[in-house]
Amino acid sequence: MKKTQLSLTVNGNTHTLASIPGETLADLLRKRLHLTGTKIGCNEAECGACTVIMDGEPVLSCSTPAERADGKTILTIEGLAKTPLAPAGHSPHFQGKWEETEGGLHPLQEAFVSHGAVQCGFCIPGQIMTSYALLEKNPNPTSDDIRHALKDTICRCAGYPTIENAILAAAESLRTGQPVEGPDIPDSALEGQTVGKLKVRPDGVEKVTGHAIYTDDLIFDNMLFAAVKRAGVPHAFVRKIDVEKARSAPGVVSVLTAEDVPGENIHGLVTLDWPVMVGIDERVRYVGDAIAIVAAESQEAAKAAVELIEVEFDLQPVVGNAVQAREEGQPQIHEKGNLLKHIKVRKGDPEIGFAEADIVLEHTFHTPAHDHLFIEPECSIAVPEGERMLIYVGSQIPYQDRTQVARALGWDEGRVRILGQLMGGGFGGKEDIAGQIHAALLANATGRPVKLLFDRHESLLVHPKRHATQIKVKIGAKKDGTLVAAKTELYGDTGAYASLGEKVLTRATTHSAGPYIIPHVHADCYAMYTNNPPAGAFRGFGVLQSAFAIETVLDMLAEKLGLDRIELRRKNALRVGTETSTGQVMRESVGLVECIDKVSGTMCQVSGLSRDELFQARRVPDAEHLVRAWGFASGFKNTGLGGGADDCAGAEVELYEDGLFEVRSSSAELGQGLVTVMRMIVAEELSVPAEQVKVLVMDTDLTPNGGPTTASRQTYVTGNASRLAAKTLREAITATLAEKYDQAPDKIRFEDGNVRVNGHSLTMQEVYSEMKAAGKDPRVLYDYHAPATTPLGTPGDMHVAFSFASQAAEVEVNTLTGEVKVLRVIAANDVGHAINPLGLRGQIEGGVVMGVGHALLENFITKDGMVVTDRMSRYRVPSIVHTPEIIPIVVEDPASDGPYGAKGVGEIVLIPTPPAITNAIYNAVGVRFDTLPVDQEKLLWAMRNSSGSAG
């Protein structure tokens, strides 16, 4: 009955392996067979990333005992291609050079690439294997069949509609033997040879074959595994730490505490307030604070040792929310107190405005913390190499990681090298330090490579969240709807440490009166420390919260005034020549009115309803308990850091001997498609096919600093840096050839990957030789600085550009149970110029779905500083079954300083979604939500009581 050996067939190869007690199938595949295409996202049977096919059926390898695979036939993502590609191996030196051979791909793999269903790529093996199993049983699936099959296979980039289309296209190809049909996505309406056209990701093929390497897929010789002793209490002083038992536990090589930090025991992105480890008599400020770190020969040994560390705490009273934190007599969490920052917006005098107003409305809103729930949990590997420390990590800010690791080691920054790896999603959650410093300290202490991988539980406890807020909005208007004054008061919970709290809440504050013309605006925001997990960057960056408040208030106002809610917004919408709340005059690129008009027109068109009927409740025939209505909301979001920061990015473009170009920047690719944008821009400037441009990102030795990947800034800043580097290189080539051929520079033409001069057509290989022969380095580094901005509180432009959006959502409320479904969302986004339409589609779909999640599902719950939603099973994110029909509309109102007129897009896409949904719920059943997420039980009670309010 007992087996000492397991025999299994994996992707056609038979393996006989010793049986290891406690091993899961995922571990066997990943660690023993090195088939790392099978991913671990949650290790709790929730996300589906680890799906493999066992004897023809899809199973979750993370919760299948390896023993059960004995005698079975397994198919993993690596075995799916018709002609299996050579294994990628485990090259630790990821250099962003991706295989792009498409030969032999399975139609599912092909369709996922060509439709743009691949973004960060981490969930893709699970999506494809689950789909493969579906198509094996059902070669002609309906949309419902696909949704049923993919129900529990989560994609946080959430291009679910595109995933569905890719599966349908693959199914058709498999049935008919015809090539896979491409997606039905229009090119940009603006001009461009490459820019604005449909181009696939450079890393797409690797990501659909399982050959894409993420940090946890790397294995180094002699590598140790780390684990962190977390405080587990939200507020306390550490009185005693006993690591002796841990130190002598089997397999343990090193145990470190605060006193072992050779450099400074502190980190933080803007404010240095976050201890690397909390030492004796120091303060624990949240449950995720690190007390000690362990390196051991195995992951299990490290985790077991952590359990043996004994800590004595002197428990302190807990500050549980931002409002409490500002009350008198509360414990002060930091030396400077609980107030991180009081942020003020002052324009005119609202009291004058309110006095002139015919109506004044005031309402208070609450939004909870949210977790990014990127499917790839944080992983860092530190590798000592001579005098240097190499850090392999998926990070949104590689150069900041370098600074922070060096500071803790007490080293010069140049001794640390960050080698950014593919990232399985970030959304702002991979900007702060996770395990980079801890891994580096242990590697430094042991002289051996150290891997520190968070599990989902640790990820939920430790990394910064979206800020929970309380937002009070007071607004004054004339009878005709003209807005005259707004006063807002915000409380933001930045948790135990500042992270980017000040920046995030500044954005919340400056956007708190919406994208509207209001002569008098005062906004006050209190960014407060509490004993909750820290809050930092998260897609939307504070504006998601304030948009929920102001867009709800505008609907309330329209109702009170008896005005059309769309007309009210249109009337007050920012347009060229008007001024924002911070006094910035809009000189160009304000596509808000166009967004509003296009959404309202499309709403009538797709629903067949008149404008009046859209917002009225409609009972579903033959199901009278189901009531439908549309809701509307708008939003805006700054592009770039702004506020007086020097918003810069470096990019380098180089021509190689083989005629290929490479564009390099440390800017981060987290699935959003920056690498596609960089390659397209360089191809455009040099008039070469996109495939002739390679992209290298995220390496602090090899790529210039692109700054943080945040604030919807990378297409703008690194896009511009790449464009200008390529342009300068083109000019250098032109100058060289002009001299050599004695031609005027304007006679030299770049065409179809060649350069034409004086009747000759030179290939890029030849151009390379000409450059070398002329003693010119065919390489240009360009340091781009965005136009100057001014700090909040001073006159001038606070931001270089804004993106605008309007959305309409159609909901269906079950009046018997309170359940809500979002049926359709129309989303118009003014992005300036759609440089990468395929990537843009993914951003729009993913943003809307994340917005649906924030409206109806997601709630990161803490109770007295303890995290309640500490597993993926408790923090629910939207799946394909929550995904509405999404009707995207791309508005292109160019920004003259953006590359080809482009502005940021990553965040604006989700900002109007929650209020569009809650406004629709009100229109359907008369219940106004001022707290997220919509609670179905509260909704039911509110409908019963017809009170019209649901807390």
Place this chain on the structure above:
Amino acid sequence: MSLWKEYLHPKTVQEAVEALASSPAPAIPIAGGTDLMLDLQQGNHTPVHTLVDLTGILELHALEIRGEKLFIGAGVPHNRIVESALVREHATSLVESCGLIGGPQVRNSATLGGNVAHALPAADGTIGLLALDAEAEVASPSSRRLLPLHELFAGPGKSTLAADEILVGFYVPLRKPRQASAFCRVMRAQGIALPILNLAAWVERDDEVIRATRIAVGPAGPTPFRALETGKFLTGKAFSEETIAGAQEVLLSEAKFRTSPARATAEYRRELVVVLLKNAFSAAWERAK
């Protein structure tokens, strides 16, 4: 620190129960393992020494008609139940309940026996089965016994199975003309997303009169709940709005609902149960035509 020390692959029921009785303790059976593996990985289960894997036992995979009953082996995974023409014909409420559990990956592994043995008061498959008057076959090292399904449940997460006993399978009476069943549930989408109430109904019609019926609800008590009084009330009555309304009253008076923090209040469950009763009973009634 491994999740288990020994892993056994019995080929017969007898081997399995003997292994449970004689292997180094604690020894527990593992079927699909979709719940057990998580409990072990997350430290929610007392450490085990021996796992006895039941998936290699042919007898537990049987799905066939035996005399007047449909036999569903305890090791049959949810997907096979959902796809089985036999189960669709004779046990619709079970198909509907098993179809809602997890995604295909979980349904391929998770077994009906595991669902029942876990003894949770609101397990979908269990509730779907409970309305069907199913009997369970239990094997111990010395004997086999048949017992009504509800006698398997001792409390939340506690079955009456001894440490050396396993479920062999379930016997469901074959559906006769004018009999049918249905299953409904309500999820809570937000926060800690879990089913907050489910209900299965079985009915036999005599024209427009309810000849017999069984209602099962979860969670409405420490064990999967059979709404016997509601069944009695409905029996012999003509199907009508008033009859359903009356049954809803009876159900509210006999079922005990609890408030679960961050999931649902007892009051909300009381609202939902009347909706579910109407929906499931009406669906079964229509099917029984």
